[in-house]
Amino acid sequence: MKSIKLLLLMVAITILTGCGTTSQVPITGRKQNLIVSDEQVMSLSNEQYREYMKSAKPSTNAANTAMVKRVGQRLARAVETYLRANGQAADVAHYEWEFNLVQNTQVNAFCMPGGKIVVYEGILPVTQDEASLAIVLGHEIAHAVAKHSAERLSNTYKQQAGLQIISGVASAAGMGPNWSAITSKALGVGAQAWSSGFSRKQESEADHIGLIFAAMAGYDPEVAVNFWQRMAKAGNSSTSIFSDHPSDAKRIKQISGWLPEARKYYKKQ
Ligand SMILES: [Zn+2]
Numbered sequence: 001m002k003s004i005k006l007l008l009l010m011v012a013i014t015i016l017t018g019c020g021t022t023s024q025v026p027i028t029g030r031k032q033n034l035i036v037s038d039e040q041v042m043s044l045s046n047e048q049y050r051e052y053m054k055s056a057k058p059s060t061n062a063a064n065t066a067m068v069k070r071v072g073q074r075l076a077r078a079v080e081t082y083l084r085a086n087g088q089a090a091d092v093a094h095y096e097w098e099f100n101l102v103q104n105t106q107v108n109a110f111c112m113p114g115g116k117i118v119v120y121e122g123i124l125p126v127t128q129d130e131a132s133l134a135i136v137l138g139h140e141i142a143h144a145v146a147k148h149s150a151e152r153l154s155n156t157y158k159q160q161a162g163l164q165i166i167s168g169v170a171s172a173a174g175m176g177p178n179w180s181a182i183t184s185k186a187l188g189v190g191a192q193a194w195s196s197g198f199s200r201k202q203e204s205e206a207d208h209i210g211l212i213f214a215a216m217a218g219y220d221p222e223v224a225v226n227f228w229q230r231m232a233k234a235g236n237s238s239t240s241i242f243s244d245h246p247s248d249a250k251r252i253k254q255i256s257g258w259l260p261e262a263r264k265y266y267k268k269q
Contacts, residue, residue: 007040020154025146026083027209034147034154039094041150042114049116059101059121068119071133071219072099075141076115078217083145095144099137107234111140113149126234132227134219138210146209148202207255211262218269221262224255 020035059065076097083092097115104120111117117140119133127133143149198206215221232248 034150036150036153038147038150045112049112057103065101068101069099075217111143115144126230131219131223134214135224138214139206142206142209215262215266228252
């Protein structure tokens with residue numbers, strides 16, 4: 001809660017001194033206005049990540065654990081190279097990539113801001129190969145790189161808070177429990193909630209960017225269509241964090257549409 005108060009103070013200062021920061025999402029070029037920075041969101045999410053990892057059971061399958069780390073690191077290197085070459089080296093500095101495989105039968109994966117990624121064992125029978133795993137990890141990395149959590153929290157504050165944040169600050173040690181509640185509600189409680197509340201627009205954007213990232217890292221983007229068809233069959237939308245995604249048919253159609261762009265980045269390795 002202490003970090004939330006600190007964050008709110010920073011947000012209030014942002015509002016008092018200007019209108020936040022306009023940044024551009026890599027690949028899609030979409031402009032976003034953030035009143036909460038990615039670093040501020042990370043200060044909150046890292047606590048929840050550590051809590052989650054304390055209770056999570058790491059996979060005992062050494063080969064699969066190594067595969068998740070290997071594919072993840074290869075993607076992260078490609079993404080960082082791209083960002084450095086495209087004027088976003090400053091963002092690269094604060095990523096701390098971690099790729100974990102945990103014991104859980106759900107068909108699931110999630111990413112915390114800053115690049116802490118968790119893959120559930122239950123998704124591996126659906127990914128089946130490393131290129132399809134790269135589609136999943138590319139999607140999760142895209143949420144981090146596109147600062148979707150900071151955007152979600154910024155929008156929530158803008159909608160619900162407006163300038164009342166300032167009065168919240170003025171009311172002294174105030175900035176009381178209400179703001180903590182709004183923050184928790186916006187971000188969710190617990191590690192998995194961080195990636196379950198993205199908007200459909202953000203999910204589509206993560207599909208798009210993730211496909212390009214996979215191609216950049218040398219994974220054949222063509223596998224994405226078959227992979228998402230398998231996901232549609234395996235999908236239990238009530239338990240999957242992919243439940244807020246666009247409908248399966250729409251998603252597969254969109255991905256097919258992005259394939260020509262992805263092919264330009266793909267170099268077989
Ligand atoms: Zn997602």
